[in-house]
Amino acid sequence: MQLILASSSPRRRDLLARIGVIPDIIQSPNIDETPLKGELPRDYVLRMVQQKAAAVTRPPSHIVLAGDTSVILGRQILPQAQDKETQRIFLQKLSGRRHRVISGVCVIDDKGQARSELCTTIVRFKRLHSDEIEAYVQSEEGLGKAGGYAIQGRAEALINWMSGSHSAVIGLPLFETRKLLRHAGYHVD
Ligand SMILES: Cc1cn([C@H]2C[C@H](O)[C@@H](COP(=O)(O)OP(=O)(O)OP(=O)(O)O)O2)c(=O)[nH]c1=O
Numbered sequence: 670m671q672l673i674l675a676s677s678s679p680r681r682r683d684l685l686a687r688i689g690v691i692p693d694i695i696q697s698p699n700i701d702e703t704p705l706k707g708e709l710p711r712d713y714v715l716r717m718v719q720q721k722a723a724a725v726t727r728p729p730s731h732i733v734l735a736g737d738t739s740v741i742l743g744r745q746i747l748p749q750a751q752d753k754e755t756q757r758i759f760l761q762k763l764s765g766r767r768h769r770v771i772s773g774v775c776v777i778d779d780k781g782q783a784r785s786e787l788c789t790t791i792v793r794f795k796r797l798h799s800d801e802i803e804a805y806v807q808s809e810e811g812l813g814k815a816g817g818y819a820i821q822g823r824a825e826a827l828i829n830w831m832s833g834s835h836s837a838v839i840g841l842p843l844f845e846t847r848k849l850l851r852h853a854g855y856h857v858d
Pocket residue numbers: 675676677678680681697698702721736737738739740749770813814815816818819820821838839840
Protein backbone atom coordinates (compact mmCIF):
# COMPACT_ATOMS: atom_id res chain seq x y z
CA MET A 670 0.00 0.00 0.00
CA GLN A 671 1.38 3.41 -1.01
CA LEU A 672 0.82 6.71 0.77
CA ILE A 673 0.16 10.05 -0.90
CA LEU A 674 0.66 13.09 1.31
CA ALA A 675 -1.65 15.81 0.00
CA SER A 676 0.25 18.73 1.47
CA SER A 677 2.78 21.38 0.54
CA SER A 678 3.79 21.79 4.19
CA PRO A 679 7.28 20.53 5.09
CA ARG A 680 6.08 20.44 8.73
CA ARG A 681 3.55 17.71 7.92
CA ARG A 682 6.27 15.62 6.24
CA ASP A 683 8.54 16.04 9.30
CA LEU A 684 5.74 15.17 11.73
CA LEU A 685 4.93 11.98 9.81
CA ALA A 686 8.63 11.05 9.85
CA ARG A 687 8.50 11.25 13.66
CA ILE A 688 6.19 8.22 13.66
CA GLY A 689 8.18 6.44 10.96
CA VAL A 690 5.81 7.27 8.11
CA ILE A 691 7.46 8.28 4.83
CA PRO A 692 5.01 9.21 2.04
CA ASP A 693 5.64 7.61 -1.36
CA ILE A 694 4.23 10.63 -3.19
CA ILE A 695 3.82 14.25 -2.11
CA GLN A 696 1.30 16.40 -3.97
CA SER A 697 0.09 19.94 -3.27
CA PRO A 698 -3.67 20.19 -2.97
CA ASN A 699 -4.88 23.23 -4.86
CA ILE A 700 -8.07 24.32 -3.19
CA ASP A 701 -9.71 27.59 -2.22
CA GLU A 702 -9.11 28.00 1.54
CA THR A 703 -11.56 30.89 2.03
CA PRO A 704 -14.05 30.21 4.85
CA LEU A 705 -17.73 30.30 3.85
CA LYS A 706 -19.86 33.12 5.23
CA GLY A 707 -20.82 32.26 8.81
CA GLU A 708 -19.02 28.90 8.68
CA LEU A 709 -18.16 27.55 12.14
CA PRO A 710 -14.44 26.90 12.73
CA ARG A 711 -14.79 23.13 13.23
CA ASP A 712 -16.94 22.82 10.10
CA TYR A 713 -14.35 24.85 8.20
CA VAL A 714 -11.38 22.66 9.24
CA LEU A 715 -13.34 19.49 8.45
CA ARG A 716 -14.25 20.81 5.01
CA MET A 717 -10.62 21.82 4.37
CA VAL A 718 -9.13 18.39 5.18
CA GLN A 719 -11.78 16.59 3.16
CA GLN A 720 -11.29 18.87 0.15
CA LYS A 721 -7.48 18.70 0.34
CA ALA A 722 -7.54 14.90 0.46
CA ALA A 723 -10.02 14.73 -2.43
CA ALA A 724 -8.00 17.22 -4.52
CA VAL A 725 -5.21 14.82 -5.43
CA THR A 726 -5.38 11.94 -7.91
CA ARG A 727 -5.43 8.57 -6.14
CA PRO A 728 -4.24 5.59 -8.21
CA PRO A 729 -5.38 2.06 -7.15
CA SER A 730 -3.85 0.69 -3.90
CA HIS A 731 -2.91 4.19 -2.76
CA ILE A 732 -4.20 5.99 0.29
CA VAL A 733 -4.24 9.78 0.78
CA LEU A 734 -3.55 11.86 3.87
CA ALA A 735 -4.25 15.59 4.23
CA GLY A 736 -4.22 18.02 7.15
CA ASP A 737 -5.27 21.51 8.09
CA THR A 738 -4.33 23.71 11.03
CA SER A 739 -6.37 26.79 11.86
CA VAL A 740 -5.96 29.36 14.61
CA ILE A 741 -9.29 30.48 16.06
CA LEU A 742 -9.77 33.54 18.21
CA GLY A 743 -13.31 33.56 19.56
CA ARG A 744 -15.21 32.75 16.38
CA GLN A 745 -12.70 34.37 14.06
CA ILE A 746 -10.48 32.20 11.87
CA LEU A 747 -7.03 33.81 11.63
CA PRO A 748 -5.51 32.84 8.27
CA GLN A 749 -1.81 32.39 7.45
CA ALA A 750 0.05 35.67 8.01
CA GLN A 751 1.68 36.53 4.70
CA ASP A 752 3.30 39.82 5.76
CA LYS A 753 4.74 41.52 8.83
CA GLU A 754 1.87 43.95 9.36
CA THR A 755 -0.67 41.10 9.48
CA GLN A 756 1.59 39.27 11.93
CA ARG A 757 1.73 42.35 14.22
CA ILE A 758 -2.07 42.63 14.19
CA PHE A 759 -2.53 38.90 14.93
CA LEU A 760 0.00 38.91 17.80
CA GLN A 761 -1.65 41.97 19.35
CA LYS A 762 -4.97 40.13 19.22
CA LEU A 763 -3.48 36.91 20.67
CA SER A 764 -1.60 38.73 23.47
CA GLY A 765 -2.59 37.76 27.02
CA ARG A 766 -5.51 35.54 26.09
CA ARG A 767 -6.43 32.02 25.15
CA HIS A 768 -7.14 30.91 21.61
CA ARG A 769 -7.95 27.58 19.96
CA VAL A 770 -5.91 25.74 17.39
CA ILE A 771 -8.09 23.30 15.49
CA SER A 772 -6.10 20.76 13.55
CA GLY A 773 -7.66 18.18 11.29
CA VAL A 774 -6.52 15.10 9.41
CA CYS A 775 -8.30 13.18 6.66
CA VAL A 776 -7.33 9.77 5.29
CA ILE A 777 -8.90 8.27 2.16
CA ASP A 778 -8.36 4.52 2.15
CA ASP A 779 -7.65 2.32 -0.89
CA LYS A 780 -11.39 1.77 -1.42
CA GLY A 781 -12.03 5.50 -1.58
CA GLN A 782 -13.58 5.79 1.88
CA ALA A 783 -12.68 9.07 3.64
CA ARG A 784 -12.39 9.41 7.42
CA SER A 785 -11.48 12.57 9.31
CA GLU A 786 -10.60 13.57 12.86
CA LEU A 787 -10.29 16.96 14.52
CA CYS A 788 -8.15 17.90 17.50
CA THR A 789 -8.57 21.11 19.49
CA THR A 790 -5.69 22.61 21.46
CA ILE A 791 -5.96 25.69 23.67
CA VAL A 792 -2.95 28.00 23.67
CA ARG A 793 -2.34 31.10 25.77
CA PHE A 794 0.29 33.73 25.01
CA LYS A 795 1.65 35.88 27.83
CA ARG A 796 0.71 39.53 27.64
CA LEU A 797 3.02 40.67 24.84
CA HIS A 798 4.82 44.02 24.99
CA SER A 799 5.23 45.85 21.71
CA ASP A 800 9.00 45.22 21.72
CA GLU A 801 8.35 41.46 22.12
CA ILE A 802 5.92 41.54 19.20
CA GLU A 803 8.40 43.50 17.11
CA ALA A 804 11.30 41.13 17.90
CA TYR A 805 9.13 38.15 17.00
CA VAL A 806 7.91 39.72 13.76
CA GLN A 807 11.50 40.56 12.75
CA SER A 808 12.51 36.92 13.26
CA GLU A 809 10.13 36.09 10.35
CA GLU A 810 9.39 32.71 11.95
CA GLY A 811 5.64 33.33 11.90
CA LEU A 812 5.38 34.23 8.21
CA GLY A 813 3.16 31.82 6.28
CA LYS A 814 1.92 30.26 9.52
CA ALA A 815 -1.70 30.17 10.65
CA GLY A 816 -2.25 32.97 13.19
CA GLY A 817 1.21 34.41 12.48
CA TYR A 818 3.26 32.26 14.84
CA ALA A 819 5.10 28.93 14.90
CA ILE A 820 5.07 27.10 18.23
CA GLN A 821 8.03 24.95 17.08
CA GLY A 822 10.34 27.98 17.24
CA ARG A 823 10.94 30.87 19.62
CA ALA A 824 7.19 31.57 19.99
CA GLU A 825 6.97 28.76 22.51
CA ALA A 826 8.94 30.92 24.96
CA LEU A 827 6.05 33.42 24.85
CA ILE A 828 3.36 30.79 25.51
CA ASN A 829 2.67 30.40 29.22
CA TRP A 830 0.03 27.66 29.03
CA MET A 831 -1.22 25.07 26.57
CA SER A 832 -3.68 22.19 26.72
CA GLY A 833 -3.86 19.65 23.94
CA SER A 834 -1.48 18.39 21.27
CA HIS A 835 1.83 20.05 20.38
CA SER A 836 2.08 18.17 17.06
CA ALA A 837 -1.45 19.33 16.18
CA VAL A 838 -0.44 22.98 16.59
CA ILE A 839 2.60 22.47 14.33
CA GLY A 840 0.41 20.93 11.65
CA LEU A 841 -0.74 17.34 12.23
CA PRO A 842 -2.29 15.70 15.32
CA LEU A 843 -0.12 12.58 15.54
CA PHE A 844 -2.47 10.56 17.77
CA GLU A 845 -5.40 10.96 15.36
CA THR A 846 -3.11 10.53 12.33
CA ARG A 847 -1.77 7.18 13.56
CA LYS A 848 -5.32 6.05 14.34
CA LEU A 849 -6.66 6.90 10.88
CA LEU A 850 -3.67 5.42 9.04
CA ARG A 851 -4.00 2.13 10.95
CA HIS A 852 -7.74 2.12 10.33
CA ALA A 853 -7.00 2.38 6.60
CA GLY A 854 -4.75 -0.67 6.87
CA TYR A 855 -1.48 1.27 6.62
CA HIS A 856 1.30 -0.05 8.80
CA VAL A 857 2.36 2.27 11.64
CA ASP A 858 4.27 0.88 14.62
C1 LIG B 1 -0.11 27.69 14.65
C2 LIG B 1 0.98 27.11 13.83
C3 LIG B 1 0.83 26.87 12.47
N1 LIG B 1 1.84 26.33 11.72
C4 LIG B 1 1.67 26.08 10.28
C5 LIG B 1 1.19 24.68 9.94
C6 LIG B 1 0.66 24.84 8.54
O1 LIG B 1 1.71 24.64 7.61
C7 LIG B 1 0.23 26.28 8.50
C8 LIG B 1 -1.26 26.33 8.43
O2 LIG B 1 -1.66 26.21 7.10
P1 LIG B 1 -2.43 24.97 6.48
O3 LIG B 1 -3.46 25.53 5.54
O4 LIG B 1 -2.88 24.04 7.54
O5 LIG B 1 -1.30 24.21 5.65
P2 LIG B 1 -0.38 24.69 4.46
O6 LIG B 1 -1.10 25.68 3.59
O7 LIG B 1 0.96 25.12 5.03
O8 LIG B 1 -0.11 23.34 3.68
P3 LIG B 1 -1.16 22.36 2.89
O9 LIG B 1 -2.52 23.00 2.88
O10 LIG B 1 -0.59 22.21 1.50
O11 LIG B 1 -1.12 21.07 3.64
O12 LIG B 1 0.72 26.90 9.69
C9 LIG B 1 3.06 26.01 12.30
O13 LIG B 1 3.97 25.54 11.62
N2 LIG B 1 3.22 26.24 13.65
C10 LIG B 1 2.25 26.76 14.44
O14 LIG B 1 2.47 26.94 15.65
